[in-house]
Amino acid sequence: MSDPSIHAPSSRYTVADHAPRKISAILLRWESILVMMLAAVIIGNTLKSPYFLDPFNLADATYNFSEKAIMALIMALLILVREIDLSVAAIVALSSLAIGYMGAAGYGPVPLIATGLAVGMVCGAFNGFLVTRSGVPSIVITIGTMSLYRGIAQVSLGDQALTTYPQHYLDLGQSYLFDWPPTPLSFFLFLLLAACFAVFLHKTAAGRQLFAIGANPVAARFSGIRVDRIRLILFTISGLLAGLGAVLLTARIGVMRPNIALGWELDIITMVILGGVAISGGVGTIGGVVLAVFVLGLATFGLALMNVPGIVINVLLGLLLIVSIAAPIVIRGQSGRR
Amino acid sequence: MSLLLRYREVILALIIALMVLGISLYAPPFGTLSNGVGVLNDTAFLFMMALAQMIVILTRGIDLSVAANLALTGMLTGMFNMVFPDLPAPLYVALALLIGGGLGLINGSLIAFLRIPPIVVTLGTLAIFRGMIVVVDGGSQVNTSDMSSTFAGFPKLELFGLSSVFWIAAIVAVLAWFFLGQTRSGRGLYAVGGNPVAARYCGISLPFQQMLAYGISGAVAGMSGYLWVARYGVAYVEIASGYELTVIAACVIGGVSIGGGVGTVAGTLLGALFIGVIVNALPVMQVSPFWQMAISGAVILAAVIINARAEGRALKLILPEARRAAAQAKR
Numbered sequence: 001m002s003d004p005s006i007h008a009p010s011s012r013y014t015v016a017d018h019a020p021r022k023i024s025a026i027l028l029r030w031e032s033i034l035v036m037m038l039a040a041v042i043i044g045n046t047l048k049s050p051y052f053l054d055p056f057n058l059a060d061a062t063y064n065f066s067e068k069a070i071m072a073l074i075m076a077l078l079i080l081v082r083e084i085d086l087s088v089a090a091i092v093a094l095s096s097l098a099i100g101y102m103g104a105a106g107y108g109p110v111p112l113i114a115t116g117l118a119v120g121m122v123c124g125a126f127n128g129f130l131v132t133r134s135g136v137p138s139i140v141i142t143i144g145t146m147s148l149y150r151g152i153a154q155v156s157l158g159d160q161a162l163t164t165y166p167q168h169y170l171d172l173g174q175s176y177l178f179d180w181p182p183t184p185l186s187f188f189l190f191l192l193l194a195a196c197f198a199v200f201l202h203k204t205a206a207g208r209q210l211f212a213i214g215a216n217p218v219a220a221r222f223s224g225i226r227v228d229r230i231r232l233i234l235f236t237i238s239g240l241l242a243g244l245g246a247v248l249l250t251a252r253i254g255v256m257r258p259n260i261a262l263g264w265e266l267d268i269i270t271m272v273i274l275g276g277v278a279i280s281g282g283v284g285t286i287g288g289v290v291l292a293v294f295v296l297g298l299a300t301f302g303l304a305l306m307n308v309p310g311i312v313i314n315v316l317l318g319l320l321l322i323v324s325i326a327a328p329i330v331i332r333g334q335s336g337r338r
Numbered sequence: 339m340s341l342l343l344r345y346r347e348v349i350l351a352l353i354i355a356l357m358v359l360g361i362s363l364y365a366p367p368f369g370t371l372s373n374g375v376g377v378l379n380d381t382a383f384l385f386m387m388a389l390a391q392m393i394v395i396l397t398r399g400i401d402l403s404v405a406a407n408l409a410l411t412g413m414l415t416g417m418f419n420m421v422f423p424d425l426p427a428p429l430y431v432a433l434a435l436l437i438g439g440g441l442g443l444i445n446g447s448l449i450a451f452l453r454i455p456p457i458v459v460t461l462g463t464l465a466i467f468r469g470m471i472v473v474v475d476g477g478s479q480v481n482t483s484d485m486s487s488t489f490a491g492f493p494k495l496e497l498f499g500l501s502s503v504f505w506i507a508a509i510v511a512v513l514a515w516f517f518l519g520q521t522r523s524g525r526g527l528y529a530v531g532g533n534p535v536a537a538r539y540c541g542i543s544l545p546f547q548q549m550l551a552y553g554i555s556g557a558v559a560g561m562s563g564y565l566w567v568a569r570y571g572v573a574y575v576e577i578a579s580g581y582e583l584t585v586i587a588a589c590v591i592g593g594v595s596i597g598g599g600v601g602t603v604a605g606t607l608l609g610a611l612f613i614g615v616i617v618n619a620l621p622v623m624q625v626s627p628f629w630q631m632a633i634s635g636a637v638i639l640a641a642v643i644i645n646a647r648a649e650g651r652a653l654k655l656i657l658p659e660a661r662r663a664a665a666q667a668k669r
Contacts, residue, residue: 144587313469318464
């Protein structure tokens with residue numbers, strides 16, 4: 001304040017908050033590309049099928065991606081800080097197992113939900129503990145815990161299934177939270193959590209710390225950011241949200257088998273990467289992830305309406321992932337993001 | 339450093355030996371020679387797939403598409419065999435190497451020239467390869483009855499009681515040892531993984547090394563695809579589903595560093611053997627096969643954490659190191 005030269009109106013010393021915003025830069029933003037992709041998906045599907053824009057159809061379509069989308073939010077934060085959690089789907093299996101046993105023992109909805117969340121949280125905290133204490137890359141640790149968690153579910157249940165749940169609990173996953181617009185609970189929770197995550201990541205100091213860790217963990221540590229503690233918390237939340245996913249999924253399908261949610265980790269990571277979160281860390285937005293969730297979810301739904309087999313849909317989504325990442329790199333020349 | 343590495347492999351070999359001994363005491367049939375041969379035959383696929391995966395991981399990459407590549411190439415060679423039955427078996431092997439290698443080079447070019455992270459590329463091609471199986475065959479299966487005798491008979495040929503698949507894995511191992519230790523481009527794989535910048539200054543081309551690594555990974559996966567389909571007598575969309583994680587687990591147990599530049603042929607083979615012994619011991623010990631996944635998970639965790647202890651914790655020491663550096667600077 002005391003030094004007038006800093007505030008001198010000379011353009012030489014003007015430091016702008018951000019580079020001047022050009023229309024081309026805004027259009028080339030990853031989120032803008034996703035918006036265009038989403039528009040293309042919606043228009044294409046509407047032209048192809050008269051049933052696509054039916055609100056009840058759309059509401060039912062959200063069932064197929066909401067649980068994954070909830071887990072994608074925290075996966076985005078993990079990838080942002082250069083970590084990854086491959087064990088989320090296995091945590092869903094283990095939480096669902098606990099819920100199934102509680103249901104079989106005759107407990108009501110509240111203990112069931114609490115158990116599911118608690119088991120998920122413990123699994124996630126165990127991941128975080130191993131990652132922060134051992135210094136082994138999280139991709140390796142979570143490959144191990146993935147086998148461990150799903151293995152425990154397999155050992156406990158073998159080829160059996162758990163199918164006894166209280167009706168009030170099943171209603172959570174099988175009825176609408178509001179009748180108009182028709183909104184399933186899982187989708188509502190996804191929107192709510194997405195808003196919370198967006199505010200946290202983009203509007204709070206703690207959120208900025210995640211970008212700092214992702215950009216350079218060593219520098220972040222030197223700046224006084226508690227890198228390991230934040231990692232531990234993120235893994236714990238990842239487990240907690242996987243537990244929430246298990247609560248919603250088990251209520252929706254009303255049956256627990258050891259192969260529940262098999263392969264979901266790759267679907268979730270696809271959502272996050274398509275959402276523009278750099279696998280090398282430090283870059284990404286919640287808005288992008290939410291858009292990617294809708295692009296993938298609605299594209300899948302539209303293709304299913306056209307009777308395209310599920311595995312062929314997987315081919316198309318795999319192509320979409322690679323092409324959408326490759327196209328901007330090709331367009332901008334070889335200097336794309338690493 | 340190399341002494342330490344050798345030490346670690348000896349430790350792993352000792353652990354496997356102790357494990358075999360313990361299991362044999364508990365369940366004597368496990369200790370017989372014929373069972374040992376059975377374990378080696380059964381683990382043959384894991385031996386070569388893990389070696390190929392190690393080559394990719396050395397360059398700081400990862401190839402998640404190997405199991406999908408295996409299934410797709412297996413299906414394609416199976417369909418080729420229906421059209422051209424009774425060709426000599428080496429021709430099928432060559433075809434599988436070509437198809438698999440081609441698929442691997444698709445991964446390689448996306449990674450090397452477009453600089454897309456390997457995990458993203460191979461996650462995408464995993465879905466694509468797996469799905470292409472349904473697209474090419476319309477959702478049907480290729481069964482033993484559709485296979486000609488040369489096609490189906492080759493993996494069942496035996497020499498000294500060991501199957502041809504094992505001997506092929508042995509050849510792959512010798513080639514990998516020679517390639518990684520004795521050739522310029524093999525050493526280049528370690529260089530680009532250990533320090534990409536230094537490798538660049540030494541004139542080692544990263545794109546070339548990456549194409550090489552993913553090409554090899556794909557070729558080995560493809561060859562395993564033919565052998566797998568012929569040996570188990572069926573090709574359909576789900577074969578070897580999730581096998582990529584077992585392959586990576588074998589590498590990790592064998593001491594291959596996921597951060598690149600560190601890994602040996604012997605360590606990787608031992609890592610694969612470790613998993614093979616466990617998988618084969620469970621039925622002999624009359625433990626439910628459902629235990630397999632939980633045990634291999636626990637083993638992976640134990641192995642990597644022990645490995646990490648051995649490597650020391652460079653990252654944890656940031657602050658003490660900085661303090662020491664500051665103290666030295668003052669002096």
